[in-house]
Amino acid sequence: MDISLSTCFIAVDDHDKAIAFYRDVLGLDVRNDVGFEGMRWVTVGSPSQPDVNIVLEPPLADPAAAPDDRRAMAELLAKGLLRGVIFSTADCDATFKRISEAGGDVLQEPMDQPYGMRDCAFRDPSGNLLRFTQPLRDA
Secondary structure (H helix, E strand, O other): OOOOOOEEEEEEHHHHHHHHHHHHOOOEEEEEEEEEEEEEEEEEEEOOOOOEEEEEEEOOOOOOOHHHHHHHHHHHHHOOOOEEEEEOOOOOHHHHHHHHHOOOOEEEEEOOOOEEEEEEEEOOOOOEEEOOOOOOOOO
8 A cells, every 4th residue: 555644734713823833833835725704714835845734723623513513622722721733843943933932832852762862842823732853862
């Protein structure tokens, strides 16, 4: 079987803040910005991975969702309880410096992990967990 990742989704509560973070801080390209039935989806991606897309979507991207469900998803997002993304980087420390100097919400400074990675962690403007990993050379 030959499969590869094409698209993943991250819930955001403010697309303009999310674009400023993912584009201006992380350096991702904005590939698409679409509105439909009062909702908005923005696709971003790394210039080095043109076939992989990250869609920044509303917390509950279903026009038929009940108001209580929308509210519950927004509350989970605000608490940082929805899943995020793990990015790879060639230099975890430089990535950490760039994001933290840009005002990124630091969760973990760079550290070596016992599973052979050096990583750091941030929250995006919506509260999603973002980790940045670099393989340890002697792992």
